[in-house]
Amino acid sequence: MSEPAVDDFVQLLTPDGERVQHPEFDFAGSDDEIAGYLREMVLARRFDSEATALQRKGELGLWPPALGQEAAQVGSVNATRLPDHVFPSYREHAVALHLGVDPVEMLGTFRGTAMVPWDTAAMGLHLYSFVIGTQTLHATGYAMGLQRDGLVGNPEPADNGAVIVYFGDGATSQGDVNEAFIFAASYTAPVVFFCQNNQYAISEPIALQSKIPLYRRASGFGFPGVRVDGNDVLAVQAVTASAMQRARRGEGPTLVEAYTYRMGAHTTSDDPTKYRSRDETDAWRARDPISRVQTYLLSAGAIDQAWLDALDAESEELAVRVREGCLALREPKLEEFFEHTVIDPGEVLLEQRDEYLEYEAGFADEGEPVPSETHERVQEAL
Amino acid sequence: MPTMTLAKALNAGLRRALEADPKVLLAGEDIGKLGGVFRITEHLQRDFGPDRVIDSPLAESGILGTAIGLALRGYRPVVEIQFDGFVYPAYDQIVSQLSRFYFRSHGRLKMPVVVRIPYGGGIGAIEHHSESPEAYFAHTPGLKVVTCSNPVDGYWMMQQAIASNNPIIFFEPKRRYHEKGEVDTEAEPMPLFQARVVKPGDDLTLITYGPMVRTCVEAAIAAGEEGHDIEVVDLRSLSPLDMATVTESVTKTGRAIVVHEAAMTLGMGAEIAARLQQDCFYSLQAPVLRVTGYDIPYPPSRVESSFLPDLDRVLDAVDRSMAF
Known part of the structure; x- marks a missing residue:
């Protein structure tokens, strides 16, 4: 692990919980707001650990943990407001919670009861995207739409909007991300490219994706890039807010590289012990995004132990709701998915659906398991 | 009844769609000032402006991906792939993204995007300029795939495809671009998805x-x-x-x-x-x-x-x- 020099990224709150100055960026919010960020990060981490546990119990097919990336997500999404729009990849659980996505509903995607269940128009959060980097182009196109809708560069700042799109360090090697940089630069599109550099694309370290710090890539495309301590929620908020304001003013895209660490596995199917050391993980644990905020707020007298106890209780309530809600998620029926493939499906697809329904109806009174001796004969034949 | 080539009929259909709905946008390589390498979009940027008839950077996946974003914002993009053999860099954005937004969103998100592709051979071209990739797209659930064979269909099917809320791959037989026919621009067209x-x-x-x-x-x-x-x-x-x-x-x-x-x-x-x-x-x-x-x-x-x-x-x- 190569730890960047302190002056290589923007930091406003040290791992020890000490607030520091930066010549260019300043966090202007109150301690109450910081306490709000702490609450969001703690709840997101509890949700994340509950989802991981649900996968371990076999209740989810897969879960991509966001452990360690709470500050990057909470800080950045707190730099957005309507009419901004947010395009996630698939690990932005804290972003989703902030925007009002029901955590139970979200689990449907990973339990296999739904595709992407939330109402993107109501949430301002677009669909989770699983093909790496594709969403950066969607975000750029959406930003081009904001331009055409007259929502960029107006004299009254509240009238302006911008787009933020999340992706990881691995995605920066994708053609789509590089094409998105080009389109956004050429059209001065109001989009902030928010890269969570969590050091790994599954097992592959960042050195395999880039020979230079990622934020410096932006200059080659003709727009600014900033590296921020991704475990410092105040710095992330300040840097992202500045980039969003720039985009809303009509000055074009910015690349924000949030330098962070994926404390957990890539997904619950991954085994990080095969490709990174305990020493490395321990070093990053000392730079935890949550503990430094708690330390700061306690020392500033903005919160006390009673406040933390109440947050702990709220977290446990969330965990119970997520656990029970997950098990109660409605099981879908295959025929529903024929309806959502195309608008006005042709006769061929409708025939297939009807044949399926008729076939299924033939088993209405049955449901007998395959006799065990059949299994044995199949096993032999194979 | 005017007589026009298939190329002119497609151009007239695009023009009429741009007039009918301010949300209709055109994007693609060389489609603006040049009017497209086959001139299918000739004069449309001049008449509708560069915000609606957009010259794109030379990146097919980027053209499709940004069209998806524009559609999410309520626009109706019509994108041109310059030649059939150049659609493959955009294949993921078409097959994994464009075709599936309606499905992935449980029917909430519609994708009114038309992908125009001049296709087929018979024009003496070099490689990658004469291909017929229609089956790849017809095999993909969520897409509609249509193709015109004459100026009447070129004129009407283009407008119908743009008015549809489905993602549509629109194949244009480039060797027939210069064949002429009478086009009744007032007649009631036949349904788009009918043989x-x-x-x-x-x-x-x-x-x-x-x-x-x-x-x-x-x-x-x-x-x-x-x-x-x-x-x-x-x-x-x-x-x-x-x-x-x-x-x-x-x-x-x-x-x-x-x-x-x-x-x-x-x-x-x-x-x-x-x-x-x-x-x-x-x-x-x-x-x-x-x-x-x-x-x-x-x-x-x-x-x-x-x-x-x-x-x-x-x-x-x-x-x-x-x-x-």
Whole structure:
């Protein structure tokens, strides 16, 4: 692990919980707001650990943990407001919670009861995207739409909007991300490219994706890039807010590289012990995004132990709701998915659906398991 | 009634769509100032401005991906892929993204995007400029795939495709761009996803689309001189397939030949033949035959006339079917 020099990224709150100055960026919010960020990060981490546990119990097919990336997500999404729009990849659980996505509903995607269940128009959060980097182009196109809708560069700042799109360090090697940089630069599109550099694309370290710090890539495309301590929620908020304001003013895209660490596995199917050391993980644990905020707020007298106890209780309530809600998620029926493939499906697809329904109806009174001796004969034949 | 080439009809259809709905946008490489390498978008940037007729950076995935974003914002992008063989860099954005937003969002998000692709051979081009990739897209759930064969369809189908809320791959037979026809710009057009009986007949059905429609009509007329009464069906829509029209025709004639430029294996002909043996089994007087491009990459242009189905190859298949 190569730890960047302190002056290589923007930091406003040290791992020890000490607030520091930066010549260019300043966090202007109150301690109450910081306490709000702490609450969001703690709840997101509890949700994340509950989802991981649900996968371990076999209740989810897969879960991509966001452990360690709470500050990057909470800080950045707190730099957005309507009419901004947010395009996630698939690990932005804290972003989703902030925007009002029901955590139970979200689990449907990973339990296999739904595709992407939330109402993107109501949430301002677009669909989770699983093909790496594709969403950066969607975000750029959406930003081009904001331009055409007259929502960029107006004299009254509240009238302006911008787009933020999340992706990881691995995605920066994708053609789509590089094409998105080009389109956004050429059209001065109001989009902030928010890269969570969590050091790994599954097992592959960042050195395999880039020979230079990622934020410096932006200059080659003709727009600014900033590296921020991704475990410092105040710095992330300040840097992202500045980039969003720039985009809303009509000055074009910015690349924000949030330098962070994926404390957990890539997904619950991954085994990080095969490709990174305990020493490395321990070093990053000392730079935890949550503990430094708690330390700061306690020392500033903005919160006390009673406040933390109440947050702990709220977290446990969330965990119970997520656990029970997950098990109660409605099981879908295959025929529903024929309806959502195309608008006005042709006769061929409708025939297939009807044949399926008729076939299924033939088993209405049955449901007998395959006799065990059949299994044995199949096993032999194979 | 004005007479126009297919190219002009497509241009007129695009122009009318731009006039009808301010949310319609055009994007693609060289489509603005130049009017497209085939001039299908000629003068549209001049008349509708660079915000609505957008010259794109040279990146097909970027063109598709940003079109998806514009559609999410409520626009109706019509994008041009300059040549058939250049669509593959955009393949993921079409097949994994564009086609699935409606499905992935449980029907909440519509994708009114038209992807225009000049396709097919016969123009003496170098490689990657003469391909027929329609089956890749017809095989993809969530997409609609259509193709015009004449100026009337070029004019109307383009407007209908743009007005549809589905993602539509719109194949334009580039070798037919300069063929002329009368276009009634006031008549009620036929539905977009419906096949058309171009020439009626009782003895055999030629099922085809796009650039091969003219070839098949020529073959049908030539066969008529030999006493064979051939029906020609222009599919127009490759997904969904209007099998009702095809089945009705083949039930009547008892003989069917599918004709396309694309390679034979798992092409449109394979699907149609499978459907016909299932739906017209007792009406068939002969096996369903296919006259197609061979299963090789598109060859150098000096031999493309041997590669492409033509009048003689279609007539040869007609003879084999009739003799069965």
